[in-house]
Amino acid sequence: MSHYNAPTRDMRFVINELLGLEKLAELPGLEEAKPDLVDAIIEEAARFSGEVLAPLNRVGDTDGAKLEGETVRATPGFAEAYQQFVESGWNGAAASPEYGGMGLPEVVATAAQEMWQSSNMAWGLCPMLTAGAIEALKHHGSDEQKSLYLEKMVSGQWAGAMDLTEPSAGSDLSVIRTRAVPEGDRYRLFGQKIFITWGEHEMAENIVHLVLARTPDAPAGVKGISLFIVPKYLVNADGSLGERNDYRCTALEHKLGIHGSPTCVMSYGDNEGAIGYLVGEEGKGLAYMFTMMNEARHKVGVQGLAIAERAYQQAVAYARERVQGRPVGHKDANPVPIAHHPDVRRMLMTMRSAIEAMRALAYSAAASMDEARHHPDAERRAHQQSRVDLLIPIVKGWCTELGLEMTSLGVQVHGGMGFIEETGAAQHLRDARIAPIYEGTNGIQANDLVGRKLLRDNGQAMQTLVAELRQNIASLSELTPLAGWQQPLNAGLEQLEAATEWLLSNGAADPVQATANSYHYMMLAGYVTGAGLMARGAFLAQQAIDAGSDDPFYRQKLATAQFYIEQLLPRAKAHAESVSHGSSAVMAIPVDEL
The missing domain is CATH 1.20.1410 (I/LWEQ domain)
Structure with a gap:
């Protein structure tokens, strides 16, 4: 099912009334976020999601990413959608205008993020990972690194990826083995990473990988982990692209869902070593990566909300059309659509009310992010950062658990037809299953x-x-x-x-x-x-x-x-x-x- 209508009315209610957009727009740097502008942005994002991304969702499931030689071919239509996305400036929605971004409040960008993920979760993972990489470099990169990478990553001309997990190191990153050998002002990396979302593709002209690795004399455990920029194509001093770096995608995982999103096995340094550049100081890589991880964890929580919303819309549409059974207490009446039956109403109301609660929580966390970043009072910023730190694991965990439950209810509303792939209800359930797992179970x-x-x-x-x-x-x-x-x-x-x-x-x-x-x-x-x-x-x-x-x-x-x-x-x-x-x-x- 390609149809998707963004729930813009509830989005605007949460942003404008529940969370108080007018107060957020008083914060330094967010003064342009007036209700009329925000409404226009939400409506345009809804149009793009419904008309461009949603029709590709089913295509991504049936004709997912493929590895051809060392090249990952995206689902037909994905690259064209990405180019439209970039040309419209969406990739930099919440990014600082200093690097070419729109500078929108995080709470508004979260509404857009919900729409990208709801309309096409597999596609939406690509810009989502780039946003996390941007945050990590903005906070921890050198001035030279920011100058070289951020503007093109903010625009979407270059994409980002996060390389943590290895075959011997799943969630326990303290035992990673990828090596980074110093060579002047750079390093050469050797090792393998797995489960790298959108780790290789040709939708953007370059991919900036942020890779966790160990230097030769690093201590064991987390204190020995450093973070490195490893671009697909080396970047010259003037920002132009140089030679292909020494890493490659050796396999794509065959997954339960999100087939349109390539989950890559990456091999670094099969020849002379992949060239990488240290971010910040040696031994602080895990702390730096958590800047990216927190950004991603909030967005994964939004994915739980988003995929539940998509499943709800499909379930409601089906329940209004599927005629079966007579109304309760009216044996002589004509058969009615199943939406009339109390148990179906219970399931639909469970989905709808859970979605509204998830949206309020996820957007509330985003509004606290805005205050933590922009409020002029240091004490208020610290208070709101504590709130963000508290809410992010709840947003990620609770919303993805409910997302999985609600997509399962969506299948149940369809009855036997929900178990048939052609209806599309099963795809939402399969896609939702990864969200409670990745970015930290x-x-x-x-x-x-x-x-x-x-x-x-x-x-x-x-x-x-x-x-x-x-x-x-x-x-x-x-x-x-x-x-x-x-x-x-x-x-x-x-x-x-x-x-x-x-x-x-x-x-x-x-x-x-x-x-x-x-x-x-x-x-x-x-x-x-x-x-x-x-x-x-x-x-x-x-x-x-x-x-x-x-x-x-x-x-x-x-x-x-x-x-x-x-x-x-x-x-x-x-x-x-x-x-x-x-x-x-x-x-x-x-x-x-x-």
Whole structure:
């Protein structure tokens, strides 16, 4: 199914009303982000996604990337779409105007990112990785490196890639073996990397790889890892392209989904060594790479939201057309579309309300990024950076877990036809399955949330978030139709607080206690934070209705918020109870008896 309609109305509501675009536009560097301009950008991004990218989604699944010799051939139509994307300036949406970018707020760029990923996730991975590489170089590259690479990467003339994983080093990067041998002011790299997304292609004229490797005298472990720029074509001092570097793609992985995205096995230094240039200082490569990883992890969370939205749209369209069965309680009536049946409505409302909560959470994290980067007050910037650090593992983990669940529901709505590839519902499920895995599995995200974000600051960032969510809930008492929602919402907050306290009391002394159920804590935090944001959205919607608005959108916001509170928020209690049970049951059976 190629059809895709970007949910621009809800995007604008979240950006303009829920998160307060006007306040963001007061920040230095973001003054141009007025509502009219942002609306125009969102509408144009929606047009490009629907008309150019979405029709190629199915093509990418059936006619994916291919390795021909040492050349990776992209899906037919992908390169042309990429050129249109670059020519329209989309690649630099959130990048600094200093390097030719639009300088849009991250929250607006996140809306565009949702559309790229929703309309064509496999294609969207290419500019997504470039954006992460840009962030890493902007923060850690030398002035010379920034001058040489960033403008062309921001424009999309050159693409970026991230090279971490090796056959012997999956998520544990401390044991990587790729070598970087010094040679004057540069290095020669030797080794192999796997799972390199868009590691080789011809859509851009150059690909700038950021590669983790070890120098000869580097210590073992993470302190011995350095980061190197390894371009596909060497770059001359004047910015022109030189000779082909000594690396190649030796294989493409055969994957469950995202077939249009080449996942490459890369070999460095088969001849004299791939030429690379050190970023920053030796031994700090992993810290530098996390700048790129955090950028990518947020965008992967957006992928979970995006693919769920695509699956929902297809499921709704099918449910409105597929005639089967009579209405409940009306045996003599004519058969009706399955959207009339309560259980199908339950599935569709589960998808819709989860999507709206995910969107609010992902965009909220992006708005905090904007404040952390642009607010004139240093204390406020630090506060918002703490919020970003706290939310990113939740956005990545919770949104991708829900994305997988919602695409599975999309198949279920289709019934038997969902299991048939021709309908396209199965592709969304297959594509969604990678999101909980890459850029750090969701178990790693959960451990990061508990170990680094919760225990390290003794729960301060989480307590601040909970206090803000409590304010959202308290405001419901001002509006009579919503006052009854306070009890279940406050119960969710209390469950999150209790689980937080349990981890603070038990996790610091015993890391096994902290990590055995960190997944449940991550999911608990997602459901409760999503509920607080949905409550705030409902408050704004009810205010608009009370002020005389007859826009059906606001009525729908109230309905999805009520459904979320009644049908999805109760899951928080189960996750909270799992946290408080600790590690005993998790670790009860010895490894050799599993």
